[in-house]
Amino acid sequence: MKRVELVVVGAGVIGLSTAVVLAEALPLCRVTVVADQFSPDTTSDGAAGILLIAQFPDIPVERQTRWFKDSFDHLLAIAQSDQAPDAGVMLTSGCQIFREVPAQKVPFWSELVLGFRLLTERELKRFPQHCFGQAFTTLKCECEWYLPWLEKRFRKAGGEVQHRTVNDLRELGGSCDIIVNCSGLRAKALAGDEQVYPVRGQVLKVRAPWISHFIRDGDGKTYIYPGVHSVTVGGTRQEGDRRHEVDPTDSESILRRCGLLEPSLAKGKVLAEWVGLRPGRRNPRVEREALAMEGGGHRVPLVHNYGHGGAGVALSWGTALDTLGLVKQCLHEMPLQARL
Template sequence: MKSVKVVVVGAGVVGFSTAVCIAEAFPCCFVTLLAEKFSPDTTSDGAAGILFAAEFPDIPLVRQRRWFKDSFDHLLAIAQSQYSPEAGVMLSSGWQIFKKIPDDWKPFWSEFVIGFRLMTDRELKRFPDHKFGQAFTTIKCECLSYLPWLQKRFRKAGGQVQQRKVNSLQELSDSYDIIVNCSGLGSKGLVGDTEVYPVRGQVLKVEAPWLQHFIRDGDGKTYIYPGMHSVTVGGTRQEGDWRLQGDEEDTKGILARCSRLEPSLSKAKVLSEWVGLRPCRRNPRVEWELVQLQGRRVPVIHNYGHGGWGVTLAWGTALDTVGLVRQCLQEMPLQAKL
């Protein structure tokens, strides 16, 4: 009999990755995922979902490396399996280009992607404004397919899913033994985290089946990512901007910038426009605490604040969360006596 009740709040890529990992790791737990919005209406659904990372300032690099490697290995196994088209996970090769040589010209994640090398002068010639570049093969994970696939996997592991808005942790304290908070930007209200803030991203999906390689400007604002059914072009990074409507000037700017890098895009048909708010924080929060709720101390595990790197780090931070759940389970008999 499943004796420990665990609830995961949030149905984005971090929430579902975490729910799957917990449900599969602990048959003794009855895991429920609660969220107000599900695919295709989560922030994750619009993500380009290409795997490489930024470095967070206050998290040990060994931990960041583990997050990236665990996520990459997990998605690589899917990309090389029969589930690749259903899960929306594929290998993707291309270039990241810079106007000047970056300080971190060989980033920590370079050893985990496939075939990382510096671009040749011949390759760089097509980008006359850029002086330096990296070529590698990574993974593209399209959440419009991946989230429903994860949900099926979660249900297969015995998990339950409920659509419900959670306004406070107090609502959950009577029904669950462990609360796992993967609410992203919602953590601002749910747990009063003033450090989490939105960074508005706008992207377009275009029809350009002739494009086979991704191109990303090292400034992080201009990118072209071919996918299974369309090409994602972007984007914007507007801090503190809560607007969810598309902006016509942003659309024009995205098309102009991307067409400078890849002139053939001027012939591409725009299929759709999408806006999302990245749940940014100086560092992701992956930790647990005991919170006094309705007269008892309840373990609350946090896994949020990944910013634009949710798809990149979700599986790695989910596995870290499994370790935190294990700690809670070991200490729960003690908590019951407090």
């Protein structure tokens, strides 16, 4: 019996999450991940990995809630298992603080994290430049551990990996039945999507083991996230900036801003500096279409899952499950002989 061939393009947290979901749910299909970069060289590897999101403007909040809930529940199960150290997933408690009271004091994800509440006046005295805050427990997923763990899980499910560059999605159409595009920033070229743009992020890894609670400024640009082996401090959100080099001025700004929130950081030791280009888009693209091959006579089902910006880790499992649903639609519509 001929197996249906699925190709997932991209091996960041979106690509590998999607590949695992497909390989485990569709054992009669052969799933192959094709990418030019795997861990530790993906954008996801340097992500802070905290499960928090801002609301996207044009996606129903019910769908965003489901994406976040599915991702949170998936990672929470790992955090509460013996796989947590290998996967780099941990529970983390802390607060998000604001210089101005936000329009939504209680965000749509408040019931999905653990123990959400508003900060008291006494607690806010720690942050004299801020007037409002939220406290809760969420998850931190460190992709330098999580991506290799996902790849191992993918291979165990029968998945295959190809390390090569894809310059045109039509290259794949002759050898597979369905293409799943998780190419992140490269989707601008591969999918012709002019809505995709780089968002430069710079972070530092600091040795400061006495810091055990996260602090995040509500603007999303200043944060302190304790992890398994170090504290991630950041950051930048520079839209349209394609620089991969570490900017010393940005590092100085990060340490200064974070030091105002947590003065003891001055005693920490900077272990590493990192820059990554997030795949920015007004809304993530999780939808299907048909890819016309050269000559126009043959069309291959194409499912997109990219454009998550800084919310890749936080939405990865939820959008992977949505992608599975779209792939199942494609399989259902394929002629019977193509499925046998």
